[in-house]
Amino acid sequence: MRVLSFAILLSAVMAVPARGQYQKEIDFELPVEDSTVYITLDQALEIALSRNVAVKVADKEIQRYDYEKKGSYESLFPTVAGSGSYQRTIKKQVMYMDGMSSGSMYSSFYEGIAQMIEQATGVAVDIPSGSSSSSESSSSSSDGITVGRWNSFSGGINASMPIVNAQLWKSLEISGKSVELAVEQARSSRLDMVTQVKQAYYAVLLAREAFEVYREVYENAVDNFGQIDKKFRAEKASELELTRAKVNIANAIPNVYQAENNVMLSLWQLKAVMGVDLDEKIDVTGSLSDYASQMAVDLAGEGAYSLDNNTTMRQLAIQAEQLAQTVKMQKYAYIPTLSGNFAYMMMANTNDFKFSEYRWTPYSYAGLSLSIPIFTPGQSSKVKQAQIQADELDLNRINTERQLRISIRQYLNTMQTSIKSYDTAVEAEKMAQKAYNVQAKSYDVGKSTLTDLNDTQLALTQAQLSVSQAIYNYLVAKSNLEQIIGSDFIDEEGNVDLENR
Numbered sequence: 001m002r003v004l005s006f007a008i009l010l011s012a013v014m015a016v017p018a019r020g021q022y023q024k025e026i027d028f029e030l031p032v033e034d035s036t037v038y039i040t041l042d043q044a045l046e047i048a049l050s051r052n053v054a055v056k057v058a059d060k061e062i063q064r065y066d067y068e069k070k071g072s073y074e075s076l077f078p079t080v081a082g083s084g085s086y087q088r089t090i091k092k093q094v095m096y097m098d099g100m101s102s103g104s105m106y107s108s109f110y111e112g113i114a115q116m117i118e119q120a121t122g123v124a125v126d127i128p129s130g131s132s133s134s135s136e137s138s139s140s141s142s143d144g145i146t147v148g149r150w151n152s153f154s155g156g157i158n159a160s161m162p163i164v165n166a167q168l169w170k171s172l173e174i175s176g177k178s179v180e181l182a183v184e185q186a187r188s189s190r191l192d193m194v195t196q197v198k199q200a201y202y203a204v205l206l207a208r209e210a211f212e213v214y215r216e217v218y219e220n221a222v223d224n225f226g227q228i229d230k231k232f233r234a235e236k237a238s239e240l241e242l243t244r245a246k247v248n249i250a251n252a253i254p255n256v257y258q259a260e261n262n263v264m265l266s267l268w269q270l271k272a273v274m275g276v277d278l279d280e281k282i283d284v285t286g287s288l289s290d291y292a293s294q295m296a297v298d299l300a301g302e303g304a305y306s307l308d309n310n311t312t313m314r315q316l317a318i319q320a321e322q323l324a325q326t327v328k329m330q331k332y333a334y335i336p337t338l339s340g341n342f343a344y345m346m347m348a349n350t351n352d353f354k355f356s357e358y359r360w361t362p363y364s365y366a367g368l369s370l371s372i373p374i375f376t377p378g379q380s381s382k383v384k385q386a387q388i389q390a391d392e393l394d395l396n397r398i399n400t401e402r403q404l405r406i407s408i409r410q411y412l413n414t415m416q417t418s419i420k421s422y423d424t425a426v427e428a429e430k431m432a433q434k435a436y437n438v439q440a441k442s443y444d445v446g447k448s449t450l451t452d453l454n455d456t457q458l459a460l461t462q463a464q465l466s467v468s469q470a471i472y473n474y475l476v477a478k479s480n481l482e483q484i485i486g487s488d489f490i491d492e493e494g495n496v497d498l499e500n501r
Contacts, residue, residue: 035281036281036282036283037280037281037282037283038282038283038284038285039282039283039284039285040284040285040286041197041198041201041284041286044197044201044270044274044284045194045197045198045501047274047275047276048193048194048197048273048274048275049190049193050275051274051275051276052193052273052274052275053275054189054192054193055186055189055190055193055275057189058182058185058186058188058189058190059186059498061182061185061186062179062182062183062186064182065175065178065179065181065182066179066182068175068178068179069172069175069176069178069179072171072172072175073172073175075162075168076161076162076168076172077161078159078160078161079159079160079161080157080158080159081157081158081159082155082156082157083154083155083156083157083158083345084154084155084156085152085153085154085155086151086152086153086154087151087152088150088151088152089148089149089150089151089152092146092147092148092150093146093147093148094144094145094146094147095144095145095146095147096144096145148349149349149350149351150350150351151349151350151351151352151353152347152348152349153347153348153349153350153358154345154346154347154348155345155346156343156344156345156346156363156364157343157344158341158342158343158344159341159342159343160339160340160341160342160369161339161340162337162338162339163338163339163340163368164336164337164338165337165338165339166332166335166337167329167332167333167335167337170325170328170329170332171329173325174322174325174326174329177318177321177322177325178322180318181315181318181319181322183496183498184311184314184315184318184496185315186498187311187486187489187496187498188311188312188315190488190489190498191311191483191486191488191489192483193273194479194483194488194501195479195480195482195483196273197270197273197274198475198479199475199476199479200266200269200270200273200274201270201284202288202472202475202476202479203266203269203270203472204263204266204267204270204284205284205286205287205288205472206266206288206468206469206472207259207262207263207265207266208263208284208287209287209288209464209468210259210262210465210468211256211259211260211262211263213259213461213464213465213468214252214255214256214258214259214461215256215259217252217255217256217457217461218249218252218253218255218256220457221245221248221249221251221252221457222249224245224248224443224450224453225242225245225246225248225249227444228241228242228245228450229242229245236446241449241450244450244451244454245450248454267282267283267284270282270284288468288471288472288475289471291471291474291475292422292471294474294475294478295415295418295419295422295471295474296419299412299415299416299419301412302405302408302409302412305408305481305484305485306485307401307404307405307484307485308494309485309486309487309490309494310404310484310485310486311486312400312404313397313400313401313404314486316393316396316397316400317397319393320390320393320394320397323386323389323390323393324390326386326389326390327383327386327387327390330379330382330383330386331383333373333376333379333382334373334376334379335373336370336371336372336373337370337371338368338369338370338371339368339369339371340366340367340368340369341366341367341368341369342364342365342366342367343363343364343365343366344362344363344364345362345363345364346360346361346362346363347360347361347363348360348361404484407480407484408481408484411477411478411480411481411484412477412481414473414474414477415474415477415478415481417473418470418471418473418474418477419470419474421466421469421470421473422467422470422471422474424466425463425466425467425469425470426467428459428463428466429460429463429464429466429467431463432456432459432460432462432463432464433460433463435456435459435460436453436456436457436459436460439452439453439456440453440456488500488501489501
């Protein structure tokens, strides 16, 4: 299939005898619209900070943990609740009292008490008349006193609040650290986003320069074809040379198409990390050569780069503080707690549903509740678990710092290598360009072959691409190093400032 496609392409090329006609058939130009907005790297970062989805999610997490912190502090305030109940008595309670036998001198006394209870509380107390059936009939009653009414209503409010609760106080400190951790995680998202935007922006510039190089190769091939075609018509060039010139054009076309496709793909990637619609008319300005001046010759050693602002290390530090507070919180479970409580209730007991005639009786109290933990199963295990988690985190911190130091050395080495490669590639490009110019003139006067000219063209292409690739590699390594150092979004005092870059 590839052979067939190449044959079709080659036949199409061979059917075109001159440069003008060939350019009429194929004109390699990147699409440009009047509505296209050209942005710089700083503008791309500014747009990404306002539109990137990961940044928005991280900001939402800050809000969520902030509300969680407020909820923890609200647990210090009184808890107030209302309550209401209704009970229907199925069988009333019976109370037995000695000296309630019929005819007893206490009978009238208890009847008077029953009337007083009913007037004071609204609870009906029935004094049954009973008769004795044993030797103790003079001192006890075989029947009881029925107490209560059929309907019972109650309603009111109750409140409680912690007064002394060391475990709760410590949990408030942990909640505060959770908010601090969320802020640092939001900063981490921003740092990651900045690195992605930078590298995507550089990738667009690299793709554009590769496109320009391959288009220049194509144009040179077309120029050579035009000259050879004239020589062939004047019988000064062989048909083999003419065929080779056509093949050179055919070989150059796919590279240009692929380079053009790479430009579009890199632009889509840039738009994606910026958080804008892929159909928006956005393009970049400048070239990789604009950043060549940033390629410092003498780079500082690995020891000159501090990890104080590295987001991973800062997150581990916050998590370590959280676990230390968690260990203390678990130990504070052994400390007694003191809380205050209050209640106010209204009650009514009736035998009917005439609400307007109900007599409501108030009932209220206030007090303190002391809880002294003596034995709580599993509490000692929780303390040990928290301590082990703290030890694990400390080991992870040591390993993470070691890996970050390795990454710093790696990026510094890549930057140093890119600087050397750039200097070599620049010199190679100059020599390759000079060699190509000489070879082109030599070929015009018939002192060299088309193969020699093609060799110098290939060398020039490789040198031009090597220059752009060296700058790109340096910028990518530099952006990764800047992310590790984490100097962005930090104010002068070392605190997180999500607006400071």
